[in-house]
Each structure stands twice: as structure tokens, then as C-alpha cells.
Amino acid sequence: MRRGGLRSRCALALVALVTIVASACSSAASGSSGSSKNNVDLNTASVAQLAKIAAQEGKLVSYDSAAADVAPKLVAAFEKSYPGVKVTDDRLSAADIPTRAFAEERAGRYLGDVAGASGSYMTELRLGGATEPYTPPTKIPMPAGLKLPAGYATVDSVDTDVIAYNPAQLKAHNMPVPTTWSDFAKPAWKGHFSVDTEAVDWYAGLIAEYGHSKALKLIQAIGNNDPVPVTSHSQAVVQLEAGSPWATVTTFGYIAERDHLKDPQHVAFVNFNPLIATPDMTYVMKNAPDPAAARLYINWDLSKAGQQAMVDLVGLQSLRTDVKQDTNVWDPSKWTPIFGNVNYTTQQLSTLLSEFQSAFHVSS
Amino acid sequence: MALDERAAVRRDPGDPAPAEAARWRRLVSARGAFCALVGLAVVYLAIVPLVTMIVASLDGRFIDKFGAGWGFSYYTEVLGNSSFAWLLARSCLYAGATAVVSVIVGFALAWLYVRTDTPGKAFALVVGIVPIIIPGVLSTVAWGLLLSPDVGPLNQLLNTIGLPQFNIYSMAGMIFVQTTHVVPVAFLIASADLAAADQSLEEAATASGASRYNVLRLITWPVVRPALLGATLLAFVQTLSSFEVPALIGVPAHQTVFGSRIYQLLGDFPPNYAAVGVMGVVVLGISVLGLYLSRRLAGGVSIATISGKAFKSAPWRLGKLRWLGFAVLVLYALVAVILPVAMLLWSALLPHYDGFSASAIHQFTLSNFSEVFSGGQFLPTLRNTVIAAVGTGLGVVVLCGLAAYFLEKSKVRGRSILDFAATVPIAVPSIVMGVGVLFWYLVIPLPFHVYGTLLILIVCYITVSMPYGMRFLRPAIGHIDNELEEAARVSGARWYQGMTRIYLPILVPAISGAFIFSFIVAFRELSASLFLYTPQNAVISVEIYQLFSYGQYPQVCAIGVVVIAFMVICVGLVAKLTGGLRRGVA
Numbered sequence: 001m002r003r004g005g006l007r008s009r010c011a012l013a014l015v016a017l018v019t020i021v022a023s024a025c026s027s028a029a030s031g032s033s034g035s036s037k038n039n040v041d042l043n044t045a046s047v048a049q050l051a052k053i054a055a056q057e058g059k060l061v062s063y064d065s066a067a068a069d070v071a072p073k074l075v076a077a078f079e080k081s082y083p084g085v086k087v088t089d090d091r092l093s094a095a096d097i098p099t100r101a102f103a104e105e106r107a108g109r110y111l112g113d114v115a116g117a118s119g120s121y122m123t124e125l126r127l128g129g130a131t132e133p134y135t136p137p138t139k140i141p142m143p144a145g146l147k148l149p150a151g152y153a154t155v156d157s158v159d160t161d162v163i164a165y166n167p168a169q170l171k172a173h174n175m176p177v178p179t180t181w182s183d184f185a186k187p188a189w190k191g192h193f194s195v196d197t198e199a200v201d202w203y204a205g206l207i208a209e210y211g212h213s214k215a216l217k218l219i220q221a222i223g224n225n226d227p228v229p230v231t232s233h234s235q236a237v238v239q240l241e242a243g244s245p246w247a248t249v250t251t252f253g254y255i256a257e258r259d260h261l262k263d264p265q266h267v268a269f270v271n272f273n274p275l276i277a278t279p280d281m282t283y284v285m286k287n288a289p290d291p292a293a294a295r296l297y298i299n300w301d302l303s304k305a306g307q308q309a310m311v312d313l314v315g316l317q318s319l320r321t322d323v324k325q326d327t328n329v330w331d332p333s334k335w336t337p338i339f340g341n342v343n344y345t346t347q348q349l350s351t352l353l354s355e356f357q358s359a360f361h362v363s364s
Numbered sequence: 365m366a367l368d369e370r371a372a373v374r375r376d377p378g379d380p381a382p383a384e385a386a387r388w389r390r391l392v393s394a395r396g397a398f399c400a401l402v403g404l405a406v407v408y409l410a411i412v413p414l415v416t417m418i419v420a421s422l423d424g425r426f427i428d429k430f431g432a433g434w435g436f437s438y439y440t441e442v443l444g445n446s447s448f449a450w451l452l453a454r455s456c457l458y459a460g461a462t463a464v465v466s467v468i469v470g471f472a473l474a475w476l477y478v479r480t481d482t483p484g485k486a487f488a489l490v491v492g493i494v495p496i497i498i499p500g501v502l503s504t505v506a507w508g509l510l511l512s513p514d515v516g517p518l519n520q521l522l523n524t525i526g527l528p529q530f531n532i533y534s535m536a537g538m539i540f541v542q543t544t545h546v547v548p549v550a551f552l553i554a555s556a557d558l559a560a561a562d563q564s565l566e567e568a569a570t571a572s573g574a575s576r577y578n579v580l581r582l583i584t585w586p587v588v589r590p591a592l593l594g595a596t597l598l599a600f601v602q603t604l605s606s607f608e609v610p611a612l613i614g615v616p617a618h619q620t621v622f623g624s625r626i627y628q629l630l631g632d633f634p635p636n637y638a639a640v641g642v643m644g645v646v647v648l649g650i651s652v653l654g655l656y657l658s659r660r661l662a663g664g665v666s667i668a669t670i671s672g673k674a675f676k677s678a679p680w681r682l683g684k685l686r687w688l689g690f691a692v693l694v695l696y697a698l699v700a701v702i703l704p705v706a707m708l709l710w711s712a713l714l715p716h717y718d719g720f721s722a723s724a725i726h727q728f729t730l731s732n733f734s735e736v737f738s739g740g741q742f743l744p745t746l747r748n749t750v751i752a753a754v755g756t757g758l759g760v761v762v763l764c765g766l767a768a769y770f771l772e773k774s775k776v777r778g779r780s781i782l783d784f785a786a787t788v789p790i791a792v793p794s795i796v797m798g799v800g801v802l803f804w805y806l807v808i809p810l811p812f813h814v815y816g817t818l819l820i821l822i823v824c825y826i827t828v829s830m831p832y833g834m835r836f837l838r839p840a841i842g843h844i845d846n847e848l849e850e851a852a853r854v855s856g857a858r859w860y861q862g863m864t865r866i867y868l869p870i871l872v873p874a875i876s877g878a879f880i881f882s883f884i885v886a887f888r889e890l891s892a893s894l895f896l897y898t899p900q901n902a903v904i905s906v907e908i909y910q911l912f913s914y915g916q917y918p919q920v921c922a923i924g925v926v927v928i929a930f931m932v933i934c935v936g937l938v939a940k941l942t943g944g945l946r947r948g949v950a
Contacts, residue, residue, distance in 0.1 A: 061899055068914040072739060090899035091910060095631040100898070102635055106427055106806040107815035111898050124633045197615075228533075229616050235915030242717045244514040263716070346634065353633055361618050362628065 042291050043134060047299050053292035055084035060293040062087055063101075065094040065117040066280075066314075067234045067255055073313040078300055085293050093231065094121040095198050101130035101285065113294035116282035118159055118201045119342035120349060126152055127346045131283040138299040140307075140319050143332075146279060146339040154282050156301045157316040158337070160253035160329060161202045161276040164237055164269040169246040177270065181206070184249050185221035192246045194236045195227040199250035200356045204340025205276030216355055222249065223359040241266045253329035254315040275335035279342060280316075399770040403782040406767055409827040410785040413800025414648065414792065420803050421641030427803060438638040443646075455604060455621040456650070458535065458614075462542045463599035467592060469543065470550025473696060477551075478558040481679045482689035491693055492551040495700040497931045499888040500545045501908050502924040504608040506704035507541045508532060509711060509917065517707070517720035533617035542609045544700050546602055550595040557591035589661075597658040598790065601651045605793025607891035612912065622647050623795050623891060630895070641803070644796040655791040705928060711921035732922035742923055745907040746930075752818050752903060753886035756825040757879040763826065764833030764878060765841075765871070772842045773849070790831035797828055798892025816898040824892050829882035836881065840874035841867070880938050887931060 040049055054060075064071050071089040079087060092100060094117040104110050115125060125131050126149070133151020142153060163178050170177060175188060184193050206215035228245050230236045236248035237259050243266070256269035282301055288294045300306045307318040317330035325331070344352060356362075421439070424432035432438070442448060477488040495503070510518045511532035519529040531537060565587075569579045610624035620628070622643060629640045682689055711717060713728045736742045767786050771779055789797065801824045805814045814820045844867065852862040868875075890905040897906045904927060911920045 068911065068916050068919075088899050090902070091914070093910075093913060098633065099630050099635060103802070103806060103815070104898075107813070109813045109815050111816050111900065128634065229618070230915075231615075231913040232915060235913060238717055238915030238917060242512070242515045242719070244512060350633055362620075 040292075042295050045292070045295070047137060047296065050292050050296040050299065051082060054082065054290070054296040057290040057293045058084060058086060060085055060087045060113045060290050060297055061111055062089045062297065063092055063097050063112045063115040063117075063285075064089060064282075065092055065097060065121070066316075067232075070314040070316070074301075074306075074310060077309040077313060078297060078306070081300060081305070082296065085296065087297070093198060094118055097121055098124040098128055098130065101125055102128055105130055105286065110285065110287040110289055112285045113288040113290045114282050114297055115285055116156065116280060118278045118280050119340060120200050120204060120344065120352065122152075122281040122283060123342050123344055123349055125283060127344075127349065130286050132286050132288075134284045134295060134298065136295065136299045136302060138302045140302050143319060143337065143339075145337070147343060148279075148281075149343065152281065152283065154298050154302065155279040155319055156282045156298075156307075157280040157310060158319055158330065159201075159278045159280055160271065160317065160335075160337075161199075161205055161278065162251060162253045162256055162269045162271055163247060163249055164240060164251045164256040164259075164267060165247035166240045166243060166266050167268050168265055169240075169243055173246065175246065177268075178247065179270070180272070181218060181249065182221070184227070184247075185218070185225050187225075189225060189247070191226040191228070193225075193227055194230045194239060194245050194248040194250070195222070195360055196231070196233050196236055196248075196250040197229045197357070197360055197362045198231070199233070200353055201278040201340055202250050202276060203356045203359075204342070204352065205278060205338060206340075208338050208340045209274060209276060216359070219356065219359040223361060227360065229360065229362070237267060254317065254326075257326060257329050258315050271329075271335045273335045274338040277337040277339055279319075279339065281342075396774075396776050398766075399774060399776045399779075399782075402763065402766045402770060403778065403785070405763060406782055406830070407785040409763075409823065410789050410792075410830065413797055413804055413824075413827070416804040416807075417641050417644045417648075417796065417800040419641075421638055421645050424638045426641075427637035427806060432638070438636075438642050442639050442642040451620060451622065451625055452646070454535070454619060455647075458538055458542070458610075458619070458621050459600045459603040461539045462546060462603040463596045465539065465543045466546035466599045467550045467554075467596045469696070470547045470595065471554040471588070471592065473547070473551050473693065474554030474558055476689045476693065478555055479563075479680050480682050480686065480689060482682065482686050482693065484690055484693060487697070488693050491697040491701065492548060492555065494932070495544060496548040496552075496884055497935055498701070498704065498928055499890075499905055499908070499924075499931075500606070501608045501612070501888075501890050501905050501912075502708065502920075502927065503544060503700075503704045504541055504612045505908070505912055505917075505920055505924065506707040507537075507544070508612055509717075509921075510703060510707045511537065512719075515719045518703075520719060531617075533613060535617070535619050537617065538609050538613050538619060538621075541613060542603050542606060544704075545606070545609070546599045547696075547700065549598055549602065553591055553595040553598070554588070557588055593658040593661050597654050600654050601791055601793055604647055604651060605795045605891055607795055607894065608909075611909070622793075626795055626799065627894065637803070640799055644799050647793050647796050648791075651791040651793060651796075705925075708921040708924040708928070711918055712925050714918055717915075717917040732918045733926070736919060736922045736926065740919075741902060741907050742904075742926075745902050745904045746927075748818060748821075748901055749887060749904040752821045752825060752901075753883045755818070755822040756829055756886035757883040759822060759826040760829045760833035760882040761837075761875050761879050764830060764837050765875065768834060768838040768841045769867075772838060773846065786830050786834050788831075789827050792828075793891075794824075794828045794889060795891040795895075797824055798895040801827070801892070802895045815896075816900050818901045820896050821886075821893060821901055821903065824896060825882070825886040825889060828889065828892065829885045832881050832885065833878040836874045836878035837871070840871055844870055876938055876941075880935055883938075884931070884935065 040053060042050065042053070045053070062071070062075070068091060071091060075087045075089050079085065090112070097115050097117050098121060101112065101115065104112065115122070115131070131152075134154065135151050136154065139153075140155060142148065142155070146155070148155070163181075165177060178184065178189075183189060203215065203219055206218060209215070210218065227249070228239075230239065230248070233251040233255055236251045237255050240246060240248055241259055241263055251269070253269065253271065256267060259267040260269060282298055284291065284294045284298065301310075304320065304322055307320045308323045310316045311318055311323055311325055315326055315329070317325055420426040422436070423434050424438060473488065473492055476482045477485060477492065482488065510516050511530055513519060513529060513531065513533070516532070522529050532541070566579050566583050569583050570576075574582070604622060607623040607627065610619075610621045611627065614621055615624055626640055626643050629636050629643060710720065712732050713730070714724060715727055715729050715731060718724050764786065767782055770776060771783055801820060802815075805820055814823075848866050849862050852866055857865070888905065889903075890909060893903050893906050894909070897903060904923070908920055908923055911923070
């Protein structure tokens with residue numbers, strides 16, 4: 001009898017817990033960061049106005065997926081220009097940025113002010129409703145072939161997809177330097193190259209170059225040649241520099257160039273023509289806690305000073321024509337850039353990710 | 365007979381205590397209410413995340429506004445996927461093989477330490493415990509570097525002596541590295557059990573002419589079987605829950621298991637939270653099944669305790685084989701501690717990632733250490749980690765101390781629920797707990813934010829650590845005779861005075877043991893932290909994982925060296941001051 005009573009109470013307690021959980025479903029988040037506490041429309045505010053309000057906010061949280069040494073240098077340069085704004089940079093993988101943003105939205109606790117990553121991951125953010133459109137007064141003209149939705153044309157850099165290899169290892173194994181992407185589908189390369197399993201923008205670039213069907217067959221052939229999966233473009237170069245694997249099909253020109261300059265015997269890279277280029281965008285996060293600082297950062301990022309600092313300090317490429325670039329990495333007169341689509345719908349993007357992950361057996 | 369009833373019977377007629385007795389009666393009822401509060405807290409911590417995850421697996425709109433409604437559609441989608449059977453089989457192989465190997469190694473080491481005359485007992489104890497202090501992500505990184513194909517120093521050595529390389533990026537590699545993480549737990553459980561078991565039975569059997577084989581089969585085996593099965597279950601659940609090895613070794617090896625798959629699912633676009641919930645429920649189901657089976661096989665005896673009385677007895681004399689026993693200890697020390705730490709130190713001193721070579725010594729630099737301390741996220745994440753770990757330790761001590769007290773010293777009804785709730789997290793993989801906690805605090809409408817704070821990490825770590833805290837504190841409290849408390853009471857001491865002047869001094873070793881263990885669990889934790897961290901509450905394990913993902917190997921190794929030194933100093937100091945971990949190994 002008493003055992004039965006205890007069971008009933010346990011059952012009641014469980015029902016109560018489930019009820020609490022279910023009632024929690026109704027919580028929702030709201031807010032907007034389009035205007036400041038000073039009633040200034042931040043989307044139309046000048047840089048000087050933004051700087052004034054940002055100084056009151058005093059801080060900024062940035063989510064970015066650039067190589068580990070990139071953000072600290074850029075943050076230092078920004079803070080030097082605007083000492084009143086302290087930047088916290090949170091380095092995440094490109095795929096983790098949307099996950100973080102969607103979690104924050106669900107919790108109703110918005111922590112990030114700006115997010116920066118490559119094309120398709122920023123498209124995820126945009127499609128998921130985690131960003132706000134912003135057309136800054138500081139603009140960079142978009143090149144032909146790169147079309148972005150209104151309010152989302154804040155391209156702060158361009159990543160070029162290159163093949164990087166270890167010359168010493170190729171020489172030791174009597175291997176020629178690869179000349180096409182399809183070389184990596186050949187048996188001689190089996191198991192001796194790496195692929196970043198998040199490099200879906202490279203696939204988008206291949207689609208732009210070859211068309212969907214041919215590009216899919218190409219990545220499937222490469223994926224079936226036993227590539228070593230890596231988690232970032234930087235890790236790919238670090239590993240090949242150490243000697244294993246010998247090459248990577250997914251790294252960016254600026255990373256390969258940086259390591260080539262440090263250790264030319266063990267790192268070299270090839271630019272193809274046309275050169276697959278992926279735009280890196282920085283967007284204002286929805287309900288950014290520091291909305292003026294977020295916009296100020298984007299303006300600085302796109303300004304001539306910001307872009308030159310970016311090129312000089314970390315070697316990224318700019319779409320601006322008035323900054324001095326590293327011509328080993330970015331020279332449109334030698335290597336014609338070709339841009340992957342960044343205007344996918346949710347369904348198209350989901351399919352793109354799914355095809356890429358399937359080709360490289362990501363969840364096998 | 366209840367505590368208060370016995371006290372009433374023993375009271376002298378001339379005892380001037382009616383008023384005191386009335387106050388005690390009030391306190392007893394207050395104690396009941398307090399017990400209920402503690403019970404609620406424990407149930408909240410242990411059960412709510414699990415219920416949340418179950419609800420999330422059934423309701424697609426629980427987290428995702430675009431998801432499907434209530435139903436089993438996500439179960440059909442996930443379980444009906446052709447790759448699921450492989451995922452299940454691979455995960456069970458990984459967890460099962462790791463558990464078996466870990467328990468064999470852990471029990472063998474414990475047997476050498478407790479029951480034999482193998483030289484270097486102090487060394488054995490250090491070797492058994494120190495690997496717990498090394499965060500799993502660091503030893504995984506270290507082994508990934510040591511056995512890196514072609515360039516890893518150990519593979520280079522194998523090449524030099526004409527042996528084939530060991531492919532770390534394989535299921536065997538995963539099992540090997542994860543085993544080094546789990547052996548210390550098996551060692552602790554086995555040491556406690558072997559030390560607590562009355563050896564006089566074995567001695568009597570030997571004196572009666574039984575062979576050593578028969579003594580092992582007929583006496584030792586039945587005694588250690590419950591502990592062995594308990595350790596196997598714990599190793600299985602810990603492995604099923606692990607993330608470091610599946611992510612850093614399993615993914616490059618194309619060996620996806622539950623830990624890495626759940627993480628991948630959260631990164632899908634659009635994010636499939638319900639599928640994450642389904643996967644969590646599956647992992648939970650496997651763990652609970654494992655718990656049930658281990659209890660059945662143990663004959664209804666509860667799984668091993670981490671404490672107990674030691675029986676002084678003559679050790680087994682191994683003769684010349686004692687040096688072989690010592691060699692086994694040295695070999696284990698080499699694998700579990702010396703090689704990984706040496707690899708971290710080596711890489712930390714080089715300007716860029718490279719293998720072992722004499723020429724590399726000329727490049728030694730401290731720049732990685734100065735870089736770690738001068739900028740980046742190391743110091744903020746270390747600060748967060750220390751706060752979270754100390755908060756976890758204190759939370760576990762308070763909560764488990766009170767829960768253990770009520771379980772052992774009161775007759776309050778419904779204690780079995782408290783017992784169940786405090787123990788059940790042992791069968792819940794921390795990755796599942798992390799997802800459950802994340803989902804809960806994403807949706808619960810609280811007047812203050814928990815997501816993105818250290819509180820959410822502490823809550824999760826306390827829940828994960830509770831069963832270990834109970835294993836330190838419950839036996840220790842159970843061993844304290846009720847008469848001590850009664851004597852204090854009849855002498856006019858208040859309840860809290862009895863607690864602080866009697867219980868606390870006696871319990872110092874158990875409390876410090878529970879604190880240290882929880883501190884270590886919190887410090888090492890990665891799988892749950894990855895789901896819960898933000899820039900505001902990032903911890904050191906996450907920072908190490910992120911840096912490794914970006915190929916910052918020398919910086920990772922520099923951080924690793926600093927963290928290990930820090931942990932050894934912290935744990936050593938607390939253990940030295942309080943004798944804490946000695947309780948863990950009897």
C-alpha cells in the first residue's frame with residue numbers, strides 16, 4: 001500500500017517535471033538593435049556618430065572563424081583606432097558560429113555583436129534570422145560575379161582556395177606538383193592529402209567553375225581517395241609542414257603564403273586560374289548588445305585603414321583597389337577570381353552541405 | 365528505531381532537557397523539510413536535464429521554431445537511417461573494448477599495488493592517480509602527436525627498428541588512447557575493493573591447501589566481481605560519453621561514434637535539435653541498460669565503493685616476478701604519464717610543430733609560453749575554469765554531504781528517491797547531460813540568464829560529479845556511530861554544533877577527497893562544456909580544443925604543460941593538507 005503511494009508520488013513528481021519543461025516551451029525572445037539608447041538610427045548614422053555611441057557602450061563581442069593569429073592583430077588595430085571600445089574576440093569554427101547564434105536566440109540571451117566567416121556559413125546565419133541587414137557608409141564595390149543581398153554586402157576579405165604542399169616530401173616520394181584538383185583523385189595521392197571537412201565554400205566555388213554535376217563528381221572522386229580529414233585550413237598547413245600528409249586541397253592562399261615565407265622548404269602552394277575565391281563577410285548580429293560598436297567595427301573593417309591593416313598584419317586579401325596587396329596571393333590580372341554562390345536558399349544550402357559531407361564521409 | 369526515539373529512551377529521568385527535547389523535535393521536523401529541499405535540489409539537477417532531452421526528442425518545436433510538432437518522427441528519422449546501425453555498433457565496440465581493456469589493466473595494477481610485494485608501492489599509487497589529473501584533451505593531443513603517421517616520434521622509432529607504424533587514426537588507436545583515460549578510475553575502484561576485502565578468507569583457503577588458481581576462482585573472484593562489473597560499467601559510460609578521442613582521433617579516422625555525431629548534428633543546417641535529443645536518449649538508454657546488466661550480473665550487489673576498511677595482511681610473494689610487476693608499473697607510467705607529458709613539453713619548446721630530433725634542440729624557445737601568458741584567452745579561461753572547478757567542488761561537498769547524511773542518518777520517507785537521483789547521473793554520459801542542461805536553460809523562462817554564465821557550467825559539473833561525491837561521503841558518514849551525535853545532543857549541543865564539531869573533523873579526508881575528485885572532473889570536462897560555453901564562460905579544455913583545431917600545436921602544448929603543473933600543485937596541496945585522495949585508494 002505504502003509502496004503504491006510512493007509510486008504515485010513519484011509519478012506525480014515526474015508529471016510535474018514534464019509540465020514545467022513543457023511550459024518552458026512558451027518562452028520567447030525579442031528585441032532589436034536598430035536604434036541606440038540615444039534614439040539615433042544606427043543604420044543611417046555616420047561613423048563619427050557611431051564612434052561616440054560605441055564609446056558609451058564600451059565593448060564589443062566578435063565571433064569569427066579566421067586563423068588563430070588573425071583576430072588578435074585586427075582587434076589590436078581596431079582598439080588602437082577606437083580605444084574606448086574593448087573587443088572580446090571568440091574564435092569559433094565557421095560551422096559553430098550559426099550553432100552559437102541560434103542557441104543565443106533560443107535562450108533570448110544575445111551575446112555576440114558581430115560575426116565573421118566565409119560565404120555559406122554567413123548565409124546560414126542570414127537565413128536562420130540571426131543577423132540584421134546593415135549598409136554601412138563605408139562601402140567596398142563588389143566585383144563582377146559576386147552578388148549579395150541588400151544589406152549584406154559587407155565583404156571584408158576574400159579567401160582564395162589553393163593547393164598547398166610540402167616540397168621536401170614530394171621530392172622524397174618522387175611526386176610531381178599537382179596541377180589540377182583532379183590530380184587528388186589519382187591513386188598516387190591516395191591517403192597523402194588532407195581536406196577540411198568544413199570547406200563547403202570550396203565546393204561552392206567548384207560548382208561555379210565546373211557546374212554542379214561535374215563538381216559533385218570531382219569531390220566524390222577526391223573523397224573516395226582517402227583524404228585525411230582536418231578541422232581547419234590552418235591545421236591542414238601545419239600538418240603538411242610537419243611532413244604528413246604531403247598536401248592539402250583545402251587551404252587559403254594567405255595561410256599557405258604566410259607559412260611558405262616562414263618555411264619555404266616545407267610549404268609551397270599553387271594558385272589555379274581561374275582562382276576560386278570565397279567572400280568573407282562580417283554581419284551585425286540580431287539584437288546585438290552593443291549595436292553601435294558592431295556597426296563601428298564593420299565600418300572600420302571596410303575602411304581603407306582597416307583593409308590595409310588587414311593586408312599588412314595578417315595577409316588577407318581585400319576587394320578594395322586602393323590598398324597594397326600581396327600579389328603572390330591575389331592578383332586578378334594573373335588569376336581571374338571566380339566566386340561561389342552565396343545566395344542559396346535554406347534548402348539549397350542544406351543540400352550543398354549534405355553533398356559535401358557525404359562526399360567526404362564526414363558522418364561515416 | 366529512529367534517532368530521536370532512541371535518544372528519548374536513553375535520557376536520564378533527571379535530565380534537564382524537556383525544553384531542549386522540544387527544540388530537537390522542532391529541529392527534527394525542520395530537518396525533514398531541509399532533507400526535502402536537498403532532495404528537490406538533487407532531483408532537479410539529475411532528472412530535469414534528462415526529461416528536457418526526452419521532451420526535445422519528441423517535440424521538434426521545443427528548441428527549433430521551424431521543427432515538426434510532437435511525435436516519434438525524429439526517432440523514425442534517426443533510427444531508420446541506414447548509417448545508424450553502424451554508428452551504434454561502432455560506438456558499442458569503442459566503449460565496450462575500452463571498458464574491458466581498462467578494467468583488466470586497472471585491476472592488474474591495483475592487484476600489484478594492494479596485494480603483492482611488488483617494489484615501489486608509492487610509485488604505483490602516484491602512477492595510478494596522476495593520469496586522472498591530466499585533462500583528456502591534452503593526453504589525446506599528445507598521443508596524436510606521438511603516433512602521428514610518418515612524423516610521430518614513436519612511429520619514426522618503429523620505422524627505424526623495421527616494424528610497421530601504428531595507425532593512431534583507427535578504432536584501435538581510439539581504444540588505446542581512451543584506455544589511458546579510463547584506467548585510473550578502474551584502478552581506484554579496484555584498489556579500494558581489494559583493500560577492503562577481508563584477505564583472511566584467502567589466507568585460510570591457502571592454509572587449507574587450496575591452489576592459487578582455486579583461491580582466485582573461488583574466493584577472490586566472487587569478492588571483486590561486483591567492483592569489476594561496476595568499474596566496467598563506469599568505463600563503458602565514460603567512454604560512450606567521451607568527446608576528445610572521438611573528435612581528435614575518431615573523426616580523422618572516419619570512425620564516428622555517438623560523441624562526435626551529436627556534436628556534428630548540432631552543427632547541421634538547419635540545426636537538428638530533435639535528432640540530437642534522439643541521439644542523447646539512445647546513449648542514455650544504452651547506459652541504463654549497461655547499469656541494469658551490471659547489477660544483474662553482480663547478483664544485486666551495488667557497484668564498487670571507493671572507500672572501505674583495510675585489512676592488514678601479508679602480501680602475496682611474487683619472488684623474482686616482483687621485478688616483472690615493477691616493470692609493468694614502469695611501462696604503465698611510461699604510457700599514461702611520461703610519454704604524453706614529454707611530448708607536450710617537447711612541442712611546447714619548439715617554435716613550430718616537429719618530431720623528435722637532435723637538431724630540433726637548437727631551436728628550443730620559451731616563446732610559446734610567453735605567448736600563452738601575454739595574450740589570447742589562456743588566462744581568462746584558466747580563471748573561469750578554476751572558479752567553475754572550485755564551485756563544483758564546494759557544491760558537490762555541500763549537496764552530497766547533506767544527501768549522504770540524510771540517507772545514512774535519518775528515516776525520512778522517500779529517501780530512496782534521493783538515493784536514486786544522486787546516483788543516476790553515473791549512468792548518464794556527460795555529453796547527454798550537457799545537451800540536456802543546454803536545452804533546459806535555453807527554454808526555461810527565468811528572471812535572470814543562466815545560459816552563457818559560469819553557473820550553467822557549475823550546475824552541469826555538479827550533476828556529473830554527484831555520484832562520485834556520494835561514493836566518498838556516504839560510506840564515511842555511514843561509518844560514524846550515531847552515539848557520537850546522540851552524546852552531543854544530550855550534552856546540550858545544538859544540531860549544527862554536532863555537525864561542525866563531530867562530523868566535519870571526522871569527515872575531512874572524505875570531504876577533501878570528494879572536493880578534489882569533483883575539482884578534477886570539472887577541470888577536465890570537455891564534452892558537456894563544448895555545448896555550454898560562450899565567450900563569457902569559456903573554460904580551458906574548450907580553449908585547448910579550439911587551438912588544436914586551428915593547428916596551434918605548440919601553443920596547445922605550452923598550455924598543457926602549464927595546466928598539468930597547475931593541477932599537480934593544486935591537487936597535491938589539498939591532498940597533502942587533508943589526506944583526501946588516500947580515501948579513494950583505501
